[in-house]
Structures are given as C-alpha cells and as structure tokens.
Amino acid sequence: xxxxxxxxxxxxxxxxxxxxxxxxxxxxxxxxxxxxxxxxxxxxxxxxxxxxxxxxxxxxxxxxxxxxxxxxxxxxxxxxxxxxxxxxxxxxxx
Numbered sequence: 001x002x003x004x005x006x007x008x009x010x011x012x013x014x015x016x017x018x019x020x021x022x023x024x025x026x027x028x029x030x031x032x033x034x035x036x037x038x039x040x041x042x043x044x045x046x047x048x049x050x051x052x053x054x055x056x057x058x059x060x061x062x063x064x065x066x067x068x069x070x071x072x073x074x075x076x077x078x079x080x081x082x083x084x085x086x087x088x089x090x091x092x093x094x
Contacts, residue, residue, distance in 0.1 A: 041064055042064055048063075
C-alpha cells in the first residue's frame with residue numbers, strides 16, 4: 001500500500017478503528033452513539049423515505065449513512081482492513 005506521511009493506509013485504517021472504538025466505547029461515547037442512532041434513524045430505513053420530498057429523503061439517507069459509517073468502525077476488528085478497503089477508497093477520513 002502507498003505510504004502516506006510515514007504510515008501505510010492499513011496503519012491509518014487500524015488507527016481509525018482504534019480511535020473510533022475508544023471514542024464510542026466509553027460510557028459517554030455509548031450514550032452519544034445511542035443518541036446518534038435515534039437521530040440518524042439508523043434502526044429503521046423506512047424512516048428515511050419522505051414521499052413529498054426527494055431532498056428530505058436524501059438528507060435522511062445521509063444522516064443514516066453517517067451513523068452506519070461510525071458503527072462499522074466501532075464494530076470492526078483492528079486487523080479487518082479488507083472489510084474497509086472500499087470504505088477507505090470512497091471516504092477520506094482526516
């Protein structure tokens with residue numbers, strides 16, 4: 001993999017997984033994650049659709065995607081880079 005500032009993409013991905021787990025693994029983080037799950041309508045995709053507005057539907061889907069993105073890292077194992085190869089190519093975490 002290409003080295004970026006002395007770290008490979010795999011190293012950066014592993015660090016991001018660890019960071020997400022530490023951030024959302026504490027009691028405070030779990031409460032925030034639970035709140036995000038409700039706010040982002042992550043528990044049911046049906047809440048995303050708005051029959052009167054495609055813009056509102058797109059907005060709702062975006063909120064839902066943010067939660068699923070965070071949750072995928074929280075639930076991942078640090079050595080699970082294959083699972084996230086596509087995510088890293090489409091998403092550019094800081």
